[in-house]
Every structure is written in C-alpha cells, then in structure tokens.
Amino acid sequence: MNLAHIHLLLNHWPIIGAFVGxxxxxxxxxxxxxxxxxxxxxxxxLIALLAIxxxxxxxxxxxxxxASTPLPQELxxxxxxxALLSLIFMEITGAVALIGLWxxxxxxxxxxxxxxxxxxxxxxxxxxxxxxxxTATGNTGGAIRHPEIFSGQDAAWTVPAxxxxxAPLAAYFVTGFSRWVWPALETLHFFGLILIVAxxxxxxxxxxxxVKDFPVAPLHRLLPWGIAGLGINxxxxxxxxxGMPFFYAWNPLFHLKMASVFVAGxxxxxxxxxxxxxxxxKLGPGEDPPAFAKFIAASSxxxxxxxxxxxxYLPLTQESLK
Amino acid sequence: MFLSxxxxxxxxxxxxxxxxxDSVFSFWFILSVHAIGMGLLVGASVLIGLRILGLAPDLPxxxxxxxxxxxxxxxxxxxxxxxxxxxxxxxxxLTNPLFYVKLTLIGLAMASMQMLRNRVFADSSLSEAxxxxxxxxxxxxxxxxxxxxxxxxxxxxxTYSVLTA
Numbered sequence: 001m002n003l004a005h006i007h008l009l010l011n012h013w014p015i016i017g018a019f020v021g022x023x024x025x026x027x028x029x030x031x032x033x034x035x036x037x038x039x040x041x042x043x044x045x046l047i048a049l050l051a052i053x054x055x056x057x058x059x060x061x062x063x064x065x066x067a068s069t070p071l072p073q074e075l076x077x078x079x080x081x082x083a084l085l086s087l088i089f090m091e092i093t094g095a096v097a098l099i100g101l102w103x104x105x106x107x108x109x110x111x112x113x114x115x116x117x118x119x120x121x122x123x124x125x126x127x128x129x130x131x132x133x134x135t136a137t138g139n140t141g142g143a144i145r146h147p148e149i150f151s152g153q154d155a156a157w158t159v160p161a162x163x164x165x166x167a168p169l170a171a172y173f174v175t176g177f178s179r180w181v182w183p184a185l186e187t188l189h190f191f192g193l194i195l196i197v198a199x200x201x202x203x204x205x206x207x208x209x210x211v212k213d214f215p216v217a218p219l220h221r222l223l224p225w226g227i228a229g230l231g232i233n234x235x236x237x238x239x240x241x242x243g244m245p246f247f248y249a250w251n252p253l254f255h256l257k258m259a260s261v262f263v264a265g266x267x268x269x270x271x272x273x274x275x276x277x278x279x280x281x282k283l284g285p286g287e288d289p290p291a292f293a294k295f296i297a298a299s300s301x302x303x304x305x306x307x308x309x310x311x312x313y314l315p316l317t318q319e320s321l322k
Numbered sequence: 323m324f325l326s327x328x329x330x331x332x333x334x335x336x337x338x339x340x341x342x343x344d345s346v347f348s349f350w351f352i353l354s355v356h357a358i359g360m361g362l363l364v365g366a367s368v369l370i371g372l373r374i375l376g377l378a379p380d381l382p383x384x385x386x387x388x389x390x391x392x393x394x395x396x397x398x399x400x401x402x403x404x405x406x407x408x409x410x411x412x413x414x415x416l417t418n419p420l421f422y423v424k425l426t427l428i429g430l431a432m433a434s435m436q437m438l439r440n441r442v443f444a445d446s447s448l449s450e451a452x453x454x455x456x457x458x459x460x461x462x463x464x465x466x467x468x469x470x471x472x473x474x475x476x477x478x479x480x481t482y483s484v485l486t487a
Binding site: 179180183186187190191193194195197198199201202211213214215217218219221222225285305308309311312313315316 | 349350353354357358360361362364365366368369372377378380381382385388389468469472473476477479480
C-alpha cells in the first residue's frame with residue numbers, strides 16, 4: 001500500500017455522493033419532508049468536505065502511477081481540470097446547503113427571509129451542475145486507468161477542455177502573477193482563522209462551561225461568521241494547494257491537518273448546524289449542557305487547535321522531507 | 323551601533339537555539355503559540371466588536387466583559403512568544419519598518435479595546451442601547467487596527483531587507 005491508495009479510497013465518494021445528495025434533495029422536495037431535506041443538506045456539506053482531500057490526493061496518485069506506468073498526460077490534464085471544476089461547484093453547493101441547514105438548528109425559526117426562501121433553489125441549481133461536472137470527472141478519471149472503456153474521442157468534451165485550462169491558470173495566478181498574491185492569501189487565511197476562533201471557539205467555550213453567564217442561543221446565532229471563516233480558509237487553502245501542490249502533497253502533517261479539518265468540519269455540521277443542536281440552544285445563563293455536548297465541544301476546540309498548530313509546522317516538515 | 327547589538331543577540335545561545343535547534347519546541351513551536359495567542363486575542367476582540375456593531379443583538383452585553391480575560395491572556399502569550407521570536411531574528415525584524423507599523427497598530431487596537439472597557443463596560447449606568455451607541459467608534463477602530471496588525475505581521479515574512487542570521 002502507498003499514498004496513491006488514498007485517491008482510490010476517496011475518489012468514488014464525491015461522485016456518487018453528489019448523485020445521492022441530489023436524489024435525497026428531490027425526494028425531500030416532493031415528499032415535503034423537513035427531516036429528509038435536513039438529511040440531504042447535511043449530506044451535501046459532508047460530501048463537499050470529503051471532496052477536498054479527494055482532489056488533493058489526485059496529484060499523488062499521478063506521481064506514483066507515473067513512476068511505474070506510461071500515462072496519457074493529456075487525459076490526466078483534462079481529468080485534473082474537470083476535477084477542479086467539480087471541486088469548486090461542490091464547495092459552493094456545500095456552502096449554500098450549510099446556510100440552509102443552519103436554519104434547522106435555530107431555536108426560533110422566524111419567517112423565512114430572502115436567503116432562506118432562495119436557498120433551496122440555489123442548492124438545486126448548483127447541485128445539478130455539480131452532478132454534471134462530477135460525471136465528467138469520473139469519466140476522464142476512469143479513462144486513465146481503464147482503457148477498455150475509452151473509445152477514441154470520449155474525453156474531448158467541453159467540460160474537461162474548459163477545466164484543463166483552469167488548473168494551470170489558477171496556479172499561475174497564485175504563484176506567478178504577482179509575488180503579493182501568496183502573502184495576500186495567507187493574510188486572508190489568518191482572517192478566516194480569527195472568525196473560526198471567535199464564532200466556533202466562542203460557542204464551544206460556552207458549552208464547555210466557560211463564560212457561562214451567556215445564554216447559548218445568541219452565541220449560536222454568530223455561527224455563520226465562523227462558517228464564513230471556514231469558507232474563506234477552504235477557498236484560500238485550495239488555492240495554496242493548486243498553486244504549489246507538491247509543497248503539501250507528500251507531507252504527513254498536511255495529511256493529518258486535512259483529516260482534522262474533515263472531522264472538525266463534520267462535527268460543526270452534524271452537531272452545531274442541525275436540529276440536534278436545538279436542545280442545547282435552549283440553555284439559559286448559568287445552565288450546563290449534557291456531558292455529551294461538553295465532549296463534542298471539547299473535541300471541536302481540540303481539533304481546531306491541532307489544525308492551527310499543524311498548519312504552522314508545515315514549512316518545517318516540508319524542509320525535512322527534502 | 324544597533325546592528326552590532328542585534329548581532330550580539332543573534333550570537334547568544336538562546337537565539338541560536340530558537341533559530342537552529344532540531345527540537346520540536348524551538349522556532350515553529352513558538353510560531354504556533356504565537357498563532358494561538360493571536361486567535362485568543364483577536365478572536366475575543368472580534369466577538370465583542372461584532373456584538374457592539376449590532377450582530378446577535380440578543381446576546382447580553384454586560385457579561386461580554388468576561389471576554390477581556392481571553393484578550394489579556396492572549397495578549398501576554400503574544401508578548402512572551404513575540405519576544406522569543408524577536409530574540410531569534412532581531413536584525414530581520416528590527417530593521418523592517420513594517421515591524422514598527424505592526425507594533426503601533428497592536429498598541430492602537432489594544433487602546434481601543436481598553437477605552438471600550440473603561441468608557442462603556444465600566445459604566446453601569448448605561449443602558450444596552452447607550453452602550454452600543456457609545457461603543458461603536460471603539461469597536462470599529464479596534465477591528466480596523468486588528469486587520470492592519472495581522473496584515474502587517476503576515477507581510478513581515480516577505481518584506482525584510484537585512485538578514486544576518
């Protein structure tokens with residue numbers, strides 16, 4: 001077993017996941033079921049989180065395979081392009097779905113505002129586009145390793161053609177366009193960190209029993225700021241990776257960081273943004289949540305701390321890998 | 323003259339250890355602590371600032387003063403880890419004008435937060451509406467100064483001109 005295995009392990013999930021998510025979402029719509037809708041929105045967000053390491057592991061699979069087998073490089077470029085496009089649309093779908101999902105976790109649900117009313121339509125639109133892009137990604141990816149299904153011009157679609165220009169263009173923007181793009185992205189990555197610590201950290205500290213004189217619900221209402229911070233950091237993080245994939249791809253601390261981001265993100269989605277949170281949101285000043293809530297809060301705080309520390313150690317381990 | 327002092331600092335055992343030791347607790351560890359301290363210090367400031375600016379209006383204002391504990395804990399973490407980083411690279415930092423910009427912005431941000439505390443949180447005669455009205459200017463200025471301080475800090479790695487160690 002080697003690191004190329006990771007791509008194989010992950011790469012079917014986002015494709016099938018996008019289809020399953022869309023299916024659940026449509027059924028929820030026709031059955032008019034809030035529970036099913038919540039499930040499908042949470043599912044989209046989890047698949048969006050999983051799509052990040054899936055994309056990133058592709059560069060390793062390419063390197064490992066290249067060493068042993070002659071690969072059709074053009075096909076790989078189109079696959080990478082389609083994958084990047086899929087990733088972008090999957091992240092947008094996940095972000096919009098999370099905004100919709102968060103509404104379910106609020107104690108009082110006010111009359112739906114503009115965002116809530118349009119949320120479902122936007123999720124539907126982006127998930128349909130994502131499903132299409134994922135199909136192209138699966139198709140071009142399959143063609144790399146399964147020549148038996150590849151007949152002539154199959155890969156010369158428009159989607160991969162557009163996509164294959166996007167990866168090098170993004171890489172050029174991040175590393176070649178100006179020497180200030182990278183530092184600017186790093187600064188934004190720090191702003192995202194601050195929002196995560198303030199909103200997600202603040203809420204979890206309260207659940208753990210610090211600053212207990214606050215009711216939980218109003219702190220929970222600040223959570224979208226933390227989600228915005230996470231969004232900023234996912235966007236800037238993907239740009240770092242696209243800009244210099246091999247600064248990260250082989251680094252074990254980076255793998256650990258990405259795994260931690262997935263678990264911390266999933267914790268946020270499942271325990272803080274679904275109706276599971278409603279009973280905790282009822283807690284008034286001075287009231288303690290159940291032990292399980294404290295365990296989740298402590299785990300979340302620990303994971304974000306680990307993510308910050310691992311991020312800061314990346315350049316060091318990178319040097320020692322050389 | 324200054325350069326020779328910086329040079330002397332760079333030749334001390336502590337400075338060399340911070341820069342060159344293979345221990346996991348040297349440079350990158352201190353940098354990690356510096357990032358966590360930033361999270362506490364600025365994160366708590368942002369939380370107070372956002373509430374004053376009208377987000378989460380049902381969050382009670384007065385107990386928000388408790389978050390000043392996190393601000394000060396974060397601040398002293400930053401002072402200690404910052405001095406250690408400075409001992410590691412005195413010339414690189416102290417010859418960079420941006421470093422002084424960063425320190426000034428941190429000073430202004432901390433002053434804004436303290437004025438918010440002394441003039442708004444300390445005055446128990448104020449209603450919540452009055453606290454928000456009076457606090458807005460300090461909340462806005464501290465947020466702007468923090469954005470500036472973080473940007474300046476991040477850019478230090480890209481703007482130094484003299485590196486002797």
